[in-house]
Amino acid sequence: MLEALITSKTRLRMLIKFFIGASNKGYLNGLATEFNESTNSIRKELNNLSESGYLLKQKKDNKIIYQANKIHPMFKVLQKIVRQHLGIEDIVETIISRIGEVHKIVLIGDYAKGLDTGTISIIIIGKEIDDKYLKNLKVKIRDKIKRDVVFELNTEIPKKNIILYQK
DSSP states (O other), rough: HHHOOOOOOHHHHHHHHHHSSTTTTEEEEHHHHTOOOOOHHHHHHHHHHHHTTEEEEEETTTTEEEEEEETTTTHHHHHHHHHHTTTTTHHHHHHHSSSEEEEEEEEETTTTOOOOOEEEEEEEEEEEEOHHHHHHHHHHHHHHHSSEEEEEEEEOSSSOOOOEEEE
């Protein structure tokens, strides 16, 4: 869906990295390694996004650290678009409406770090969660969003996470 609008794979990866979670940060060489891309293509996209105000940059030691500009007027819109592109919005809506008494839904793993690796890990905190339905839901979601989903129920939430829903 978003690939048709944003033809640069590097730019799409950058948007996912910085806008899935506002606390995600990166620097030139780290992003080049993370995305397995040349530093030139990463530099070009970082410059474009920071010059247009979508990313903030801050010098720390010998590195320039980039992060999403949370006060940019388009921040919330871009975050919603990225989450819809990844299918996270669909997952949250389905869980809330059909699974049971959900108190919290938390994104963990690679996607919480801004990496589109193909497996979305989600922790669901709640009562009377319908395990059977959740197992069937995994298949339906995979077919719809073309990514695997791993659900964990009522487990400890790791430090690096994104709260998608909280009651």
